[in-house]
Amino acid sequence: MITKPDACMSLNGRLARLEAERDIALARLIEAACDHRIGALIHVGSLGRGHGDAFSDLDLIAVPLLHTSPSKGRDIFAAAFGGQALAAVTAPRNAPVGGDYQAVCVQTTDAALWIDIYVWPRQTARVPADGNIVFDHIGVDADPRSCTDLLAAHTDPARPAHPAGGATSLLRVAVAAKYLARGDHKRMAAKVPQTAALTFRPASLRLHAILDTVTEPELTTAVAATRNLVDLAVEQASRLRLEDGTDRRSPTC
Known part of the structure; x- marks a missing residue:
């Protein structure tokens, strides 16, 4: 259970611990992605650009080797964190057409950490200009557009948005x-x-x-x-x- 952080630890110490535990979470996600036949994993968001801080979320694009399962991202989360997820949000409008999007909140010592995974079909997946390749076994093509612009071009605004709750x-x-x-x-x-x-x-x-x-x-x-x-x-x-x-x-x- 999350408790109030140790008041005796400095702010710098708590922020450094948050970053270290986020790095551990990323390592677990990479291992789980490899085990679930993900052909490429791309780090996006501020951390992917190399401009993140202790408050940055983890944002990842996962490109499956074969046919995209609607639950592929959820399978990765389950393998990486098991029953440790504190909350989850599925928003089809955020997902590339034919893919999936889920945000999951996981536990760290000091605070909530949110992780976003976009499962992107291999046929339309691209490495955005502001993305950083974690691994790529299938040769995903690069694109000069940002991740935000790529998503805007490949999502369906008619699909359901974030659910109320x-x-x-x-x-x-x-x-x-x-x-x-x-x-x-x-x-x-x-x-x-x-x-x-x-x-x-x-x-x-x-x-x-x-x-x-x-x-x-x-x-x-x-x-x-x-x-x-x-x-x-x-x-x-x-x-x-x-x-x-x-x-x-x-x-x-």
């Missing part, structure tokens, strides 16, 4: 928290409009209030982990303001 609320709060940590209030408000025009401490209280509405018993541990993430973000935002008195801009995803 506690898990989606947790995901949105977690994404807002990383923007809070970076002093990026515009992106935070875009993800959670209730934080618009608020400074970082009132915004964090608003995020906690949203977490109060997540009452599903199976999400109790995920809620606690997300609360810890928000609190870490507040500490980081406070430190940035003390250092230079201004908002900063950091990685975008």
Whole structure:
């Protein structure tokens, strides 16, 4: 179970531990992808671009060797983390046509870690300009477009979006928290409009209030982990303001 992080450990120490445990999670995902006949694995998002920080999520494109199973991404998560997943969100609108998308929240010592996997059919898969190849046994072609632009070209806006419910609320709060940590209030408000025009401490209280509405018993541990993430973000935002008195801009995803 997630508990309140050790207050005796410095903020730098907790952020370093979060990064180290995220690296362990990535290693487990790579091993599971190899075991589940994934032909290529591509790291995208801010970490894929090499511009990430401790608050960055893991974002991966998985290209199967053969026919794409709708559950391929979920099989990888299950193999990597077993019953350790705290919450999951499936959003077909985010998936490439013929593929799959799932976001899963997993446990770390200090906070929630969200992992996004896009299962992309081999026929249309490309390595985006801002992607980093983890491994590629099938020769996926490169593309000059960004991952965001590639997804826009290969997704179907008529498919269902993020479902209503506690898990989606947790995901949105977690994404807002990383923007809070970076002093990026515009992106935070875009993800959670209730934080618009608020400074970082009132915004964090608003995020906690949203977490109060997540009452599903199976999400109790995920809620606690997300609360810890928000609190870490507040500490980081406070430190940035003390250092230079201004908002900063950091990685975008």
